[in-house]
Amino acid sequence: MLVRLIVENIFSFYEKTEFNMLPNPKRGRFGEHVYKDLPVRLLKQSVIYGANGAGKSNLLEVLAAIQSFVCKKGYINPDWINDFKFRLAENNKKPINVAIEFVEGQTCFYYSISLSVESIKESLYLSGCGKTKDVLLFERSSFGNRHLLKIYDKRGKSLNNSAIDGVLNSFFSKNSYSSTFAMFEELGVIKDLTIKKAYKWFSQDLVTLRTNPQLKSLISYMENDEAYARFTNEVIRSMDIGINNIQVKKEPIEEFLKHVEGANEEEKEAIMKLLSGMNDSSLFGNREIEIVKEKGNFVVKTLEFTQPGLDGYKGKLDFKDQSNGTKQLMHLMPLLYQIVHTKCVYCVDEIENGIHPINIKAFIKFFAENTKAKGQLIFTTHECHLLNQQELMRPDEVWFAEKHNGSTKLYSLNDFKEHNTIDVEKGYLAGRYGAIPYLGVKSDLTAK
Numbered sequence: 001m002l003v004r005l006i007v008e009n010i011f012s013f014y015e016k017t018e019f020n021m022l023p024n025p026k027r028g029r030f031g032e033h034v035y036k037d038l039p040v041r042l043l044k045q046s047v048i049y050g051a052n053g054a055g056k057s058n059l060l061e062v063l064a065a066i067q068s069f070v071c072k073k074g075y076i077n078p079d080w081i082n083d084f085k086f087r088l089a090e091n092n093k094k095p096i097n098v099a100i101e102f103v104e105g106q107t108c109f110y111y112s113i114s115l116s117v118e119s120i121k122e123s124l125y126l127s128g129c130g131k132t133k134d135v136l137l138f139e140r141s142s143f144g145n146r147h148l149l150k151i152y153d154k155r156g157k158s159l160n161n162s163a164i165d166g167v168l169n170s171f172f173s174k175n176s177y178s179s180t181f182a183m184f185e186e187l188g189v190i191k192d193l194t195i196k197k198a199y200k201w202f203s204q205d206l207v208t209l210r211t212n213p214q215l216k217s218l219i220s221y222m223e224n225d226e227a228y229a230r231f232t233n234e235v236i237r238s239m240d241i242g243i244n245n246i247q248v249k250k251e252p253i254e255e256f257l258k259h260v261e262g263a264n265e266e267e268k269e270a271i272m273k274l275l276s277g278m279n280d281s282s283l284f285g286n287r288e289i290e291i292v293k294e295k296g297n298f299v300v301k302t303l304e305f306t307q308p309g310l311d312g313y314k315g316k317l318d319f320k321d322q323s324n325g326t327k328q329l330m331h332l333m334p335l336l337y338q339i340v341h342t343k344c345v346y347c348v349d350e351i352e353n354g355i356h357p358i359n360i361k362a363f364i365k366f367f368a369e370n371t372k373a374k375g376q377l378i379f380t381t382h383e384c385h386l387l388n389q390q391e392l393m394r395p396d397e398v399w400f401a402e403k404h405n406g407s408t409k410l411y412s413l414n415d416f417k418e419h420n421t422i423d424v425e426k427g428y429l430a431g432r433y434g435a436i437p438y439l440g441v442k443s444d445l446t447a448k
Contacts, residue, residue, distance in 0.1 A: 012055035050401030055408030088406035339375035400435035
């Protein structure tokens with residue numbers, strides 16, 4: 001679980017800026033939106049609003065970039081550092097600084113990194129969450145060809161020895177811009193389970209997503225995971241969008257080709273020859289399908305939707321027949337399933353893309369009110385209907401991104417100390433909280 005993220009001089013964030021998932025203890029409404037069984041109480045969800053270009057997506061990009069740095073040897077290089085620095089300040093010599101506090105299982109960690117072309121500094125602590133003293137697990141400094149790494153267990157005992165130090169120096173001499181975590185994973189020299197637990201959070205429990213995965217993955221989920229298929233059908237039916245059931249339809253390639261629109265016999269023969277060298281495909285003409293080889297024969301798979309028609313008739317429609325909004329909802333179903341069933345942090349940019357406001361509201365509400373949910377959801381959106389503190393969002397779950405002189409500032413709705421009867425959506429659209437587009441160009445009709 002994410003506790004807080006502190007960023008400075010990366011992407012559009014120049015000044016030190018904090019985003020956190022800490023609930024306001026004075027807010028009693030929507031208590032089910034708070035995880036209370038962790039070392040520190042944490043919110044299940046947060047949403048970030050802001051005008052186009054305000055930098056709200058960059059917060060998620062920071063998480064994705066630091067995750068790659070932690071997990072991938074050689075991900076970073078001097079060009080990466082210069083490209084990712086804030087670039088709207090003349091002669092910007094400040095290092096990139098990022099700090100992340102997070103919970104893995106019942107253990108809270110605090111990881112920080114400072115990057116420049118000349119040096120790298122890293123540290124990992126067991127966080128006391130403000131209740132007890134933090135405990136240093138490792139501290140690394142690299143300046144050119146000089147590397148210093150001190151490693152400790154959770155009791156403060158040093159894990160360094162001459163053999164380990166020799167291996168570490170050899171690794172960093174060849175991979176000076178790699179993270180300490182990547183080095184540990186590559187060499188396997190550290191067996192300390194506490195440090196491995198922190199690495200697991202970055203490598204497995206932090207997920208940044210786009211909302212348009214390949215259909216192939218959706219078919220695989222529906223076909224191979226009965227619990228997921230049952231969950232998806234229950235959620236889709238609850239949204240009342242005219243779908244009774246979704247299942248995977250399979251048919252031999254020969255049968256599929258018989259009803260391919262606009263294809264003559266020569267074209268079908270050419271298709272068969274093409275497929276003879278393929279294992280699968282996710283797009284065929286205007287149809288979104290998966291083609292696989294099973295027992296030597298090509299089989300076509302697609303999602304089939306049972307939908308009500310006239311006089312009680314129930315028809316079968318393909319994925320291609322669905323609206324863009326329904327397709328986007330289907331793409332979000334694996335996300336919803338995972339954040340309900342796993343203790344992971346899912347970050348989604350523009351979650352409402354192509355989905356009707358009522359349906360995206362139902363999607364968020366389903367997760368927020370689910371008392372069995374285990375994960376966290378952090379997302380950006382322009383959908384103002386979600387700003388309803390009577391039905392859906394606590395003020396401490398809402399954040400705004402706004403730019404000043406090219407630099408992004410983040411602040412929470414909670415800072416405004418609004419009464420729980422205030423119409424936040426109306427206030428936001430009226431500019432009460434900032435973070436909205438400023439239309440400063442006058443037309444010919446108004447410029448008198």
